Amino acid sequence: MFPLHRGRRLRVNESIRSLVRETSLSPADFMFPMFIMEGENTKVEIPSMPGILRRTLDLTVEEVKELFALGIRAVNIYVKVSDDLKDNTGKEAWNDNGLMQRAIRAIKAACPEMIVMPDVALDPYSIYGHDGIIEKGDVANDATNDTLVKMAVSHAKAGADFVAPSDMMDGRVLRLRQGLDAAGFHNVGIMSYSAKYASAFYGPFRDALDSAPKDADVDTEPVEVPKDKKTYQMDYANRIEAVKEALWDVEEGADMVMVKPGIAYLDIVREVKNAVDVPVTVFHVSGEYAMIKAASERGWLDHDKIMMEQLMCIKRAGASLISTYFAKEAAILLNKK
Ligand code: PBG
Numbered sequence: 001m002f003p004l005h006r007g008r009r010l011r012v013n014e015s016i017r018s019l020v021r022e023t024s025l026s027p028a029d030f031m032f033p034m035f036i037m038e039g040e041n042t043k044v045e046i047p048s049m050p051g052i053l054r055r056t057l058d059l060t061v062e063e064v065k066e067l068f069a070l071g072i073r074a075v076n077i078y079v080k081v082s083d084d085l086k087d088n089t090g091k092e093a094w095n096d097n098g099l100m101q102r103a104i105r106a107i108k109a110a111c112p113e114m115i116v117m118p119d120v121a122l123d124p125y126s127i128y129g130h131d132g133i134i135e136k137g138d139v140a141n142d143a144t145n146d147t148l149v150k151m152a153v154s155h156a157k158a159g160a161d162f163v164a165p166s167d168m169m170d171g172r173v174l175r176l177r178q179g180l181d182a183a184g185f186h187n188v189g190i191m192s193y194s195a196k197y198a199s200a201f202y203g204p205f206r207d208a209l210d211s212a213p214k215d216a217d218v219d220t221e222p223v224e225v226p227k228d229k230k231t232y233q234m235d236y237a238n239r240i241e242a243v244k245e246a247l248w249d250v251e252e253g254a255d256m257v258m259v260k261p262g263i264a265y266l267d268i269v270r271e272v273k274n275a276v277d278v279p280v281t282v283f284h285v286s287g288e289y290a291m292i293k294a295a296s297e298r299g300w301l302d303h304d305k306i307m308m309e310q311l312m313c314i315k316r317a318g319a320s321l322i323s324t325y326f327a328k329e330a331a332i333l334l335n336k337k
Contacts, residue, residue, distance in 0.1 A: 031117065047207065048203065081125050152188075173248075177253030195246055197260065205287075213306050226281065250277070256278055256321070258283070269314070281321040283322075283324075
């Protein structure tokens, strides 16, 4: 009690603050999400994500080596699929020679110690931009799971260290674990997007991959689909449900669980962290990145300070790992210190 205690004694200067700091950040806390496209020696900036590029495979590999040198040890990879390869089955997703599979092989060949986590979900491969197969106007859960298993095994064959199901189908973690084990991939892990909310913060990501939900013509017949993902991604009004989803995924064999998005969902991060005994990861998503970039371009926020504050707060909330488009910039800053 005051005056015996004065909280400010522990804040007098940076040295004492550094001694009592409860949370720390290092480049190994980050995973970098990367967008990959066909072609050679080409990169395109995503308009709603200044500084974030969609790269061809050759340039992706160069970037991965740079990230590794900065201390980043994991990448989440996403591919932009050409329209003529999209359909309602998503079959390009398990083409052993597809862009994703080639990307995994190329990255692992160039930088074997980089942990590669390909995204498992059908949206980049779907004519409807949905994460699974459309039947009767909605995503069919169990039929989609069958395809996700083929997709994950094909990623494992290409050399993926982890697969990262972001689709939110029920029971897919169990199916993936069984499928990977049956194919002999006991050491390929599952990082499950367990509490993934139906969020407007994913807008820029869908621009990057041209993967927003949309109607399509099938055999010249127009087919209408929901323009959001609310029948599988979670309602952002819910908290207890996130714990349920995370516990189910751990029971089904998830090695790590994820909460997504980040900053507006840190109560969920802590709740899940307290409930599970596996590492909790957080996706600091595209819209969160875009907000900081836009406000700092206008001079309204201090870019580097806001970036570090948000990353530290995500870690403090309970994240073991943060998937963030700021990974490279933040690693460079941390390495300077
Ligand atoms: C697709 C997927 C999405 C993100 C990661 N995987 C978009 C979506 O669910 O529509 C979003 C990532 C981001 O916004 O940065 N399954």
